[in-house]
Amino acid sequence: MASCRPALGGEAVRLTLDRIGHAFLGRAVFEDLSLCLAEGEVVALVGPSGCGKTTVLQIASGLIDPLRGRVQRHYRRQAIVFQEPRLLPWMTARDNIAYGLAVAGVPLGRRRESAERRAAEVGLHRRDLDKYPAELSGGMRQRAAVARALAIDPEMIYFDEPFTAVDVGLRRVLQDLVIGASAREKFSALFVTHDLSEAVRLAHRIVVLSGRQEGLVAERVLDGAPGSRDDGAVFETVQDWAKDPAFADLFDGGREAA
Ligand SMILES: Nc1ncnc2c1ncn2[C@@H]1O[C@H](COP(=O)(O)OP(=O)(O)OP(=O)(O)O)[C@@H](O)[C@H]1O
Ligand SMILES: [Mg+2]
CATH class of the missing domain: 3.40.50.300 (P-loop containing nucleotide triphosphate hydrolases)
Structure with missing residues (x-):
């Protein structure tokens, strides 16, 4: 078909x-x-x-x-969201969300701003953005994974x-x-x-x-x-x-x- x-x-x-x-x-x-x-x-x-x-x-x-x-x-530009969040354990939530932008060479200030906007859109609090993946709940990790996908404007x-x-x-x-x-x-x-x-x-x-x-x-x-x-x-x-x-x-x- x-x-x-x-x-x-x-x-x-x-x-x-x-x-x-x-x-x-x-x-x-x-x-x-x-x-x-x-x-x-x-x-x-x-x-x-x-x-x-x-x-x-x-x-x-x-x-x-x-x-x-x-x-x-x-x-x-494409993004993939998997069943498990696949965040990098040595990076904070903020840096995980901004990861694709860092790879694309977006300057630090702009990528942080973008990560924070995307985090807010998926319901992550600002105070959670300095946490590492191990410090986040499962739901927060998956929110971060969605924010990371959206951050690159795919x-x-x-x-x-x-x-x-x-x-x-x-x-x-x-x-x-x-x-x-x-x-x-x-x-x-x-x-x-x-x-x-x-x-x-x-x-x-x-x-x-x-x-x-x-x-x-x-x-x-x-x-x-x-x-x-x-x-x-x-x-x-x-x-x-x-x-x-x-x-x-x-x-x-x-x-x-x-
Ligand atoms: N890398 C691989 N090597 C060998 N066989 C594989 C590989 N990846 C998938 N398969 C086989 O291909 C078939 C389809 O797998 P796939 O993961 O695409 O299914 P799925 O529909 O996503 O299943 P699920 O709903 O359980 O996630 C399965 O029989 C699986 O065992
Ligand atoms: Mg599958």
Whole structure:
């Protein structure tokens, strides 16, 4: 199934995956997977554990090369937010958030100012910015990871199940941060999750990766803007899709033995 219909209409294409296929040690993960993301579009990639979501994200972001197919990136700056925060333990929260700016050669004063603004946006207090990662709570670390991604003003952000390890209340807060930031700053995002409610809350469009090496097996465009859907609407959508064969793998507890 090709999935090159950006949901927003009219915007520039930021990312194209054209018939990509990948295998590890001779074992196919997926074949013939095509996907485009438009400027400002948030696409959620869902699928059962082990189906290849992280592999798609790593190929899209250039961390690994696909065995087959072509990737085209029409953007300059990208950030990746992983499931674990991956902060540098010897740097304060402030310097972690500013890290990408330091690498880009932004002067100290400007990068500190930018780090503090981003920290405030994700709900980190100024007094926490002098702390080292070991002195922060898990939720604060993940907030810092999101702030670090936003700090470089990326045109594309890849999220790999970033909020799976945080508790339900904070997860909502962090989802809202992503929804607000993407509406404000118009970055595109490929958001990997196996939580369909999360996908329905924050994406413009959802694509489903098969648990049986079949590539993308379904696509749904969501009504309205992310953030405009109330809890009732999200719940109803997820309930409806639970009956839909396209989402069966997600609700059946995952992949069949290959
Ligand atoms: N570096 C690697 N070497 C060998 N096999 C790998 C490697 N990375 C992933 N795989 C295999 O590729 C398949 C897809 O893995 P991937 O991590 O992309 O799945 P996923 O959908 O992200 O799973 P999860 O939801 O559990 O994070 C799995 O069978 C996995 O064992
Ligand atoms: Mg994964």
